[in-house]
Amino acid sequence: MRQTFVSQILNSIADAGRDLLDRGNGKSRSHSMEGLCRDLLTQRGEASGMALAREIVGLWYSLNEEERLSFFRFLQNEEGVNQAKLDKAISAYSKDKTPENLQNLTQAVEAPRQELMRRINFAPGGTAALVDMRKFIVSRLREFPDLSEVDRDLKHLLVSWFNRGFLEVRQINWRTPAVVLEKLIEYEAVHEIEGWEDLRRRLEDDRRCFAFFHPALPDEPLIFVEVALVKGLASAVQPLLDLQADRLDPDRADTAIFYSISNCQEGLKGISFGNFLIKQVVAELSVELPNLKHFSTLSPIPGFMKWLNSVNGKAAKLSAGKVTKVKKLLSEKNWWQNDEVVEQVKDPLEHLVAHYLLNEKRNDRPLDPVSRFHLGNGARLERINWLGDTSRNGLSQSAGLLVNYYYSLKNIEKNHEAYVNEKKVVASSSVQALAKSV
Incomplete structure (x- = not known):
């Protein structure tokens, strides 16, 4: 990554801090990730703190998988919320709701690892390192769900640092x-x-x-x-x-x-x-x-085939037998190039896609992530396009169909409000008709 003028200044400050640390009081310093983090949290000097943060950033990239997991367990177990301190702050505030007690409570609620992450962020390359740390932890959460609290704290800070x-x-x-x-x-x-x-x-x-x-x-x-x-x-x-x-x-x-x-x-x-x-x-x-x-998109429907393959009975207005037949025809090699197969699957597939986009939901929101994104931005579900993407990915995700989400400048905010407040999928009459017909 190229150095900016600001990063050059930060590096010069960190260099000065490194000299100060090297001329310290003679005590041996830790060079482990955990030890450096403990030192950083207790360090008050700006230059020496930046030097420690830079050392942590450099060390992060050299850690192997197990060492990284060990570091996150350290953040989870040692740098989490102090429950005794929190209980004491809650008790004090419940008895006397002074600004001072509120401030103490606010501080007790926040895990020390958040302050650690803020200090790491001051280092040259600190932001990139923290983004990389979250990339690692996100990829391991399914296997190690106990680290979710660390992920939430890191995401909380990144949301603030990466706001519009x-x-x-x-x-x-x-x-x-x-x-x-x-x-x-x-x-x-x-x-x-x-x-x-x-x-x-x-x-x-x-x-x-x-x-x-x-x-x-x-x-x-x-x-x-x-x-x-x-x-x-x-x-x-x-x-x-x-x-x-x-x-x-x-x-x-x-x-x-x-x-x-x-x-x-x-x-x-x-x-x-x-x-x-x-x-x-x-x-x-x-x-x-x-x-x-x-202004319109030409968008994939990444969740459609996953949903269709999960259907074991009837779907929308199609009987279980017709759904099974459609899925069987779609499993044929190069089906989209076979005119006879295309004639059999086109109408039911367009119907199923329209139904999926309009009616299949979780927590009152469309199942399809792309649909949620554009509808939430105020677009209108405008048109379903037959065989709009015949790439391998397009066929495997959505049987080759694509969607136009239309951004009408005068209606963006109205559509957004309808989606957010009324949970309404704003769609053209042609898409609504497809969902009703077979």
Whole structure:
């Protein structure tokens, strides 16, 4: 990662702190992760504290799997909430609700590991290290659920540090530094970028790419969105990705299609940036290209086939026998290229997808994560596109179907309120009709 001017200053302070620690009172110092963390929590000097934090950051990357797990168990067991101190603070505040007792209670509720994480964050590279720490712990939570309290504390701090006020949106183009362009190829999660020529096509004049960045991670995109400038509502993704497709003059386009949105940092899982990014990109494109009248996604339905395969009986208006037949036909090799099979599955599949998106819910929210995301941002479920993505991933996730979520500038907030407050899936009449017909 390139050094910023601020990081150079922080490193110089840490160097001074290292000299101070080395000229200390002669006591031997711990060089273990746990020992360094204990020292950091008791250290009052800014320079020496930054030196310790920098040492912790460097050591983190050298730890093996077991050592990292041991470090998180230390955070869980030794740097958690002191129950006796908390009970005492609760008792004092319940008897006398003074500001001083409230402050003591507030301090007792917070685990010391949160202060430790704040101090680590001061080090050069501290933010990146903490994001990497959470990436590690998130990937191990299913196996080690007892570490969930540490994860919650770390996520709590990252939510504050990565709020919208700190983020910068940048347009990515072919002149963007290669270190960032390489990250796009690495992080693309929806439609794989197959090398530099593919990336070049996605950054040409009739395409746009925007990403959020954080000042502490200047070369690390947090999330990015890819946009195609087209005429009319796109119904399939392969033409948008075709390297040989005709290029369109951006001034002739009337529609911006958001065809890929990729979160880049696993350590920031559960921290949403996409809603802000889409709205800002819509605003910027509206200024740059006033000829654009429509803003829509061309989105996957990643949960559909998982849901369909879990159905053992009837689904929507289809009998158990018809559902079984559809699933059997979809299991045939290259079924989408067989006209006879396509004729049999098209109507029931479109019906099942519409039903799934409109009616299948958990906790009153759509099962499909992409649907939850766009509806929560104020989009309208506009259209279901038959065989819109015939890639291996598209076929395995959603039987090749794609969805347009339409962002109507005048209705975004109204749709958002209907979804949040009324739990309403705002959908076009055509999608609603598909859910009712067979």
